[in-house]
Amino acid sequence: MKLLKEKIVQHGKVLSENVLKVDTFLNHQIDPVLMQAIGEEFASRYKDAGITKIVTIESSGIAPSMFAGLTLGVSVVFARKRKSLTLSDNLYTAQVHSFTKNETNDISVSKDFIGSEDVVLIIDDFLANGQAVLGLLDIVEQANATTAGVGIVIEKGFQTGGELIRARGIRVDSLANIKSLANGKVEFFEEDSTR
Amino acid sequence: MKLLKEKIVQHGKVLSENVLKVDTFLNHQIDPVLMQAIGEEFASRYKDAGITKIVTIESSGIAPSMFAGLTLGVSVVFARKRKSLTLSDNLYTAQVHSFTKNETNDISVSKDFIGSEDVVLIIDDFLANGQAVLGLLDIVEQANATTAGVGIVIEKGFQTGGELIRARGIRVDSLANIKSLANGKVEFFEEDSTR
Numbered sequence: 407m408k409l410l411k412e413k414i415v416q417h418g419k420v421l422s423e424n425v426l427k428v429d430t431f432l433n434h435q436i437d438p439v440l441m442q443a444i445g446e447e448f449a450s451r452y453k454d455a456g457i458t459k460i461v462t463i464e465s466s467g468i469a470p471s472m473f474a475g476l477t478l479g480v481s482v483v484f485a486r487k488r489k490s491l492t493l494s495d496n497l498y499t500a501q502v503h504s505f506t507k508n509e510t511n512d513i514s515v516s517k518d519f520i521g522s523e524d525v526v527l528i529i530d531d532f533l534a535n536g537q538a539v540l541g542l543l544d545i546v547e548q549a550n551a552t553t554a555g556v557g558i559v560i561e562k563g564f565q566t567g568g569e570l571i572r573a574r575g576i577r578v579d580s581l582a583n584i585k586s587l588a589n590g591k592v593e594f595f596e597e598d599s600t601r
Numbered sequence: 602m603k604l605l606k607e608k609i610v611q612h613g614k615v616l617s618e619n620v621l622k623v624d625t626f627l628n629h630q631i632d633p634v635l636m637q638a639i640g641e642e643f644a645s646r647y648k649d650a651g652i653t654k655i656v657t658i659e660s661s662g663i664a665p666s667m668f669a670g671l672t673l674g675v676s677v678v679f680a681r682k683r684k685s686l687t688l689s690d691n692l693y694t695a696q697v698h699s700f701t702k703n704e705t706n707d708i709s710v711s712k713d714f715i716g717s718e719d720v721v722l723i724i725d726d727f728l729a730n731g732q733a734v735l736g737l738l739d740i741v742e743q744a745n746a747t748t749a750g751v752g753i754v755i756e757k758g759f760q761t762g763g764e765l766i767r768a769r770g771i772r773v774d775s776l777a778n779i780k781s782l783a784n785g786k787v788e789f790f791e792e793d794s795t796r
Contacts, residue, residue: 429711429713430713430714431676434678434679434681434710434711434714435676435677435678435711435713435714436663436667436670436676436677436678436679437676438667438668438670438671438676438677439671441667441671442671464659464660465659465660465663465679465681468631468660468663468664469663469664469667469677472631472633472636472664472667472668473633473667475631475633476633476634476636476637481626481630481631481632481633482630482631482633482664483629483630483631484629484631484660486629486660515629516624516629516630518624518625518630519625519629519630
């Protein structure tokens with residue numbers, strides 16, 4: 407997605423060969439115009455997939471999911487990173503290890519909001535090691551729902567998450583797929599799926 | 602706001618005299634159509650206030666903020682509830698006590714994203730004891746920015762937060778202001794500001 411790639415090149419900061427900081431427009435400060443374009447792009451790619459629900463994870467998956475949900479006419483459910491006292495025990499739960507934060511969290515979704523009849527589009531801001539998406543896939547499976555695909559804003563294609571998920575036969579749409587962050591420079595894969 | 606009040610009456614669950622659960626449309630599953638209407642209502646109320654930035658807090662403030670930001674043409678910054686390893690020490694920080702979760706968290710915003718020239722609209726999903734909003738106000742003050750007002754989706758007007766903030770001379774717009782949750786029933790205040 408051209409607009410997104412331009413934004414990454416202009417405003418992303420390469421902190422190391424593994425870390426791209428995009429907190430000026432995606433995961434701390436958020437650009438609503440870009441989020442709308444991203445959400446509409448996901449919606450366009452999945453418009454014939456019969457999506458009934460978008461499942462994401464707090465916090466940075468929420469913004470692009472809202473616009474995809476609005477366009478597809480479906481609700482968005484975000485997995486919480488730990489139990490809240492106002493949620494009951496009526497939960498699907500999975501474990502997610504964050505390599506960035508070096509900790510393992512439970513993520514959970516109320517059983518009220520995903521059912522066996524649902525066709526789910528999973529959306530997240532980043533795909534690196536794939537742990538968050540694997541946790542969300544686990545939750546969708548626990549609900550006996552169907553995963554139509556995974557929409558990712560920025561994939562770090564040089565890490566293993568995308569491979570892990572595609573190897574399961576699951577469709578992954580990354581709007582920007584990064585080949586390398588070497589020498590402080592962002593290089594993208596050129597394949598069609600990242601148009 | 603009529604649409605919101607109807608949604609609360611239809612889908613909110615009164616768990617006690619203090620607790621209203623709205624996780625079917627606001628803070629776990631999210632209704633994008635309602636969020637768009639809410640965001641546009643905030644934008645309409647503050648359209649002449651010269652807003653340059655929306656400041657909210659993860660996670661449930663993000664969705665309504667996105668649509669307000671889109672309509673007003675400004676970016677959204679969400680305060681994080683604790684430090685992330687990919688953020689530097691370049692942070693404004695405030696302490697927020699959550700009575701629901703019975704814990705105190707630091708919230709923080711990068712100094713890169715609020716400056717003395719900013720006119721800020723603070724948005725959050727709930728106003729009860731006011732701790733989260735007071736923390737956000739603290740951060741805006743640390744940045745020497747101006748707070749134009751506070752947009753709240755649901756105020757629990759029988760708790761003290763609204764009073765605390767209005768007593769500082771700060772404008773608060775609540776789209777639904779709850780007078781009582783007694784006897785398992787939601788009763789709203791009728792004043793103009795909750796039209």
